[in-house]
Amino acid sequence: MQPSIQPVWNKGLESFSESLTGNPVLGWVIASAFPLVFVALFALVAVYAERKISAFMQDRLGPMEVGKWGLLQTIADILKLIQKEDIVPKAADKFIFVIGPIIIFVSSFAAYAVLPFSSAFAGSSLNVGIFYAISITALEVVGILACGWGSNNKWALYGAVRAAAQIVSYEIPAGLAVLVGVMMAGTLDMQKIVMAQGGDAGILNFFVFQSPFAWLAFVIYFIASLAECNRAPFDLPEADSELVAGFFTEYGGMKFAFIFLAEYGNMFAVSVILSVLFLGGWQSPFPNVGGVMLHDWTSGPVWGIGWIMIKSLSFVFVQIWLRWTLPRLRVDQLMYLCWKVLTPFAFVAVLGTAVWELYFRQSSVSVLVCWIIGGLAVLFGFYKMFIAKGETPKSPKIIIAQR
């Protein structure tokens, strides 16, 4: 039941839209409008999800008033933000103040140009795609600094300087971890990186199961990406209990909405990069077993969108989960983690991958080693979660409110 769209990974989205509309110009417009609409919709859903998930974790109900189960709450919030007066503080540097949120949003949105959402759907199949994505999201620092400096507020300045130090530092382990995926695929093109992880073996072909060093890089990139999105436990630039709201203290209305949108856009973008690099992007995880061609049945452009969404959204969920569980690190601990823990391990991962790719790749021994290591890791996780966990007696139900 596949739609009759040919895989056009090597031509990019314009040909995809051209095949839909028969008009290259219209195709370009659609090509650029797609991610924009997507980011906006995703933020809408993710904000609601974050509220509901945090409410679930905290024994609350979360938004319940606007619409059934509060489903329209984020829409109401957006309406409120749109209606708000566009305030620029008197002491602020107006130009820098206004341009800050725009830079932040554009840099996070621009990364979507190269993200491959399916075999037939990538904004642009750039041959240096991953490099472009990493560097364009790093531009966010400029916007954050502009926000902090332009606000003419000491707390905002602290937030901005913290953000600059943090994001620039965490680029390094993140970049090295990305390099591991790139080395394994032998290309910087994100679409080709995904294609390198396809095959009959399904989930076994994903890079994270191909080498033990990919496991390491996978974990490192996830931690570093948390820091790059300013998510907890690395949300120091916007540390609400220390810096009031960090670099966006002075922002309100649509400017605030843009910063907010960029944060959620960024969360999703790094999750997509993570799943593309290590978890096979839009590839189906099912293997072909003998005559049961499960992999072939569940592959295709539309299936691909489903797979990459499942993978990325589960990372977004983990990001939300961590945010509502962990306290915040201190500035020096943040830098310690980056420079003395993540960066050395990232170098180990890069070197290890190089050796692995030269000598062990595709041998049966290597797959065995990977599975043993992976299995041990999973067993350890289960042990930590279910067995080592302290036994807590269940609280009896109480009905105190009765009069």
Place this chain on the structure above:
Amino acid sequence: MPELILEKPLAELLPVPSGALVEKQLKTEEMVLNMGPQHPSTHGVLRVELLTDGEVVSKATPYLGYLHRCFEKHAEALDYPMIIPYTDRMDYIASMNNDLAFCLAVEKLMKLEVPRRTEFMRVIVVELNRIASHLVAIGTYGLDIGAFTPLLFTFRDREHILSLLEWLCGARMLYNYIWVGGTSHDFPPKFKERVGEFVRYFKPKADEIYRLLTNNEIFIQRTRGIGVLPADVAINYGCSGPMLRGSGVKWDLRRDDPYSVYPELEFDVVVPTADECVIGDCLARHIVRAKEIYESLKIIEQCLDKMPEVENFDPQAAVPKRVKPPKGDVYGRAENPRGELGFYIISEGNTKPFRVKARSSCFVNLSTLPELAKGQLISDVVAIIGSIDIVLGEIDR
């Protein structure tokens, strides 16, 4: 040799080497950072002026008075029973404890005997309120460190205590329950059972705080060894409560200057041990609060057992028609969740006190802030303020 007479010191007249000049021009300046009175982690309307060099705080000066309501002057114009609602509003997180401290002082002045059942009722509500207060302290401390979820967990359980107390006297925070010579109401029927139910419910929930916050690696990293207050410094400043016990001094007025029925009850004075924290740091103060919750639960359980049942008990029977203490002065004190709350009352033999002076534990504890915050990072200053556990209502009065 003739002496050189120079207008300026020699060093300033000599040409400066170019490297030093650059360094001089690039010199950083200290920045004054105003923290509060509207700041999420100053716990109300505290204003702290920080002198910062980068992220390092070189000087912290607290400025008080944003919540000053002239309690002491006001009290001189009021009858004794009318002062009690004002004491409610001092440490509004633990109002029952304030009421008790004030009533103890007045009762001491009047040499008033309180019925035994009333004493137990007082201890139960006071300890319930102590738990509620520590829950707020722990929850907001987690918030200061950046963990949001413990706050909601502690407030969920505090809600049960508040509804118990609301059932008892109609108010959720400002109770006016403990009166001079008695209480305003007897326990409602089934109230004791409900309190026992709460204790059984809450014990596992208190462990939950440990698992979520106290044992969290990041939390320990953030608080361990931060804001260390040595025992002698704490004593010299006059600290009390968890602040003093966190520094390893076993001092609890319930044990060392016992009042009410506390001598009959068994409980430990919690001090931290050196293997779980650095004695006197933020983590130690947090651990003291977390463990005191268990002690309060113990006290409540014993009180529920020992409390005598009296037919048609009138808690207002011993309340004097007119509270008119004899001439003289008195200092009465009680162990509040935040430390020693004392009232010094001078009576001229009237129905109104001549002078009331409140000795606030938060005020004294906060005075250590400039010493503790010196040379720490901004995030640590937030952690230190949180660990002192201030309530501005009591500091400013």
